[in-house]
Amino acid sequence: MPNRNKTTNDNASLILVIDDEVSIRKTLIEILSFEGYKTLEAADGEQGLKIFSENKCDAVLCDIKMPKMDGMEFLSKALEIHPDIPIIMISGHGTIETAVEAVKTGAYDFISKPPDLNRLLITIKNALDKGTLVTETKVLKKRISKVQDIVGDSEPILKIKETIDKVAPTEARVLVTGENGVGKELVARWLHEKSTRNNSPLVEVNCAAIPTELIESELFGHEKGSFTSAVKQRIGKFEQANGGTLFLDEIGDMSLSAQAKVLRALQEGKITRVGADKDINVDVRVIAATNKDLLQEVEQKNFRLDLYHRLSVILIHVPSLNERRDDIPHLIDTFLESICTDYGIAKKELMPTP
Numbered sequence: 001m002p003n004r005n006k007t008t009n010d011n012a013s014l015i016l017v018i019d020d021e022v023s024i025r026k027t028l029i030e031i032l033s034f035e036g037y038k039t040l041e042a043a044d045g046e047q048g049l050k051i052f053s054e055n056k057c058d059a060v061l062c063d064i065k066m067p068k069m070d071g072m073e074f075l076s077k078a079l080e081i082h083p084d085i086p087i088i089m090i091s092g093h094g095t096i097e098t099a100v101e102a103v104k105t106g107a108y109d110f111i112s113k114p115p116d117l118n119r120l121l122i123t124i125k126n127a128l129d130k131g132t133l134v135t136e137t138k139v140l141k142k143r144i145s146k147v148q149d150i151v152g153d154s155e156p157i158l159k160i161k162e163t164i165d166k167v168a169p170t171e172a173r174v175l176v177t178g179e180n181g182v183g184k185e186l187v188a189r190w191l192h193e194k195s196t197r198n199n200s201p202l203v204e205v206n207c208a209a210i211p212t213e214l215i216e217s218e219l220f221g222h223e224k225g226s227f228t229s230a231v232k233q234r235i236g237k238f239e240q241a242n243g244g245t246l247f248l249d250e251i252g253d254m255s256l257s258a259q260a261k262v263l264r265a266l267q268e269g270k271i272t273r274v275g276a277d278k279d280i281n282v283d284v285r286v287i288a289a290t291n292k293d294l295l296q297e298v299e300q301k302n303f304r305l306d307l308y309h310r311l312s313v314i315l316i317h318v319p320s321l322n323e324r325r326d327d328i329p330h331l332i333d334t335f336l337e338s339i340c341t342d343y344g345i346a347k348k349e350l351m352p353t354p
């Protein structure tokens with residue numbers, strides 16, 4: 001259990017103190033607790049490593065000379081588990097050179113024994129600030145990073161990647177089919193990313209999520225006053241995607257009247273805002289996706305055959321995981337790693353149930 005001081009709050013940073021000298025360890029714990037930090041303690045590197053790997057520490061203070069596992073060994077093992085958690089070495093007489101070596105290996109800094117209070121607290125504060133910055137940078141990088149990889153090396157996935165590489169740079173429209181969650185949107189994103197349109201926007205419309213009466217205005221925009229709630233002029237998704245790619249997700253759920261207008265936009269490269277009398281030229285590549293069997297929808301007169309032909313110049317079917325079970329371990333591994341990175345914890349391993 002972490003030691004708690006009455007000024008400690010739940011958001012306080014957790015610091016692990018590893019030192020075999022009880023008096024030094026207790027003093028450090030007392031100072032840190034007094035400053036409002038949460039603390040954990042260990043009497044040697046081995047115990048320290050166990051605690052380190054089981055808890056989400058924010059920083060570590062680690063002595064160099066210790067029984068069982070010394071500070072240097074702890075450092076290299078801890079860096080393998082959590083390379084971003086700052087580790088501050090505590091060096092006694094005769095271990096300064098080793099402490100310098102530790103910093104070269106990856107320790108954040110070192111302080112000398114007996115620790116000077118101000119130097120100790122400043123070093124800890126700087127280390128914690130650095131740790132926070134590293135985590136924030138990682139999260140931000142991930143957020144702005146390009147499209148997530150399509151994970152999997154099953155035959156169908158390799159074939160899909162090959163098709164993406166081949167058709168992305170062309171202007172061909174693509175219809176992506178497959179069950180919910182199989183990665184259709186990911187395929188659409190890669191088609192855009194690898195196209196010459198990738199400096200222009202990829203605009204996404206979930207056709208199933210928009211009420212039928214609003215879909216036309218959503219896609220083509222409207223003029224002020226064209227219907228009761230049209231209080232100002234609005235640009236539609238086709239115009240927003242001009243020069244780029246429009247991803248029409250769940251196209252099988254689009255109303256027949258909207259389908260007719262989308263067909264015209266595809267045939268003529270022109271759209272008309274709802275309530276307007278003039279056409280606007282648009283240069284948009286359309287990628288559509290559906291979990292429905294569109295040809296069956298055509299038979300049932302829910303989907304226009306001419307639109308189907310326009311959209312399905314290239315067909316990419318993404319099979320369900322049930323049909324490509326070999327990809328499951330890769331996906332688990334990827335998601336586990338991504339979640340653990342987000343939470344700043346060591347990567348967990350999943351074992352099959354015995």
Ligand SMILES: Nc1ncnc2c1ncn2[C@@H]1O[C@H](COP(=O)(O)OP(=O)(O)OP(=O)(O)O)[C@@H](O)[C@H]1O
Nearest residue numbers: 148149150151152179180181182183184185186291
């Ligand atoms: N092969 C894959 N590699 C990596 N991530 C994947 C893969 N397949 C699916 N995902 C992830 O699963 C989630 C669902 O994928 P996505 O939205 O692309 O599926 P979808 O087929 O478009 O789903 P829906 O039919 O519900 O719109 C996303 O977070 C996506 O990144």
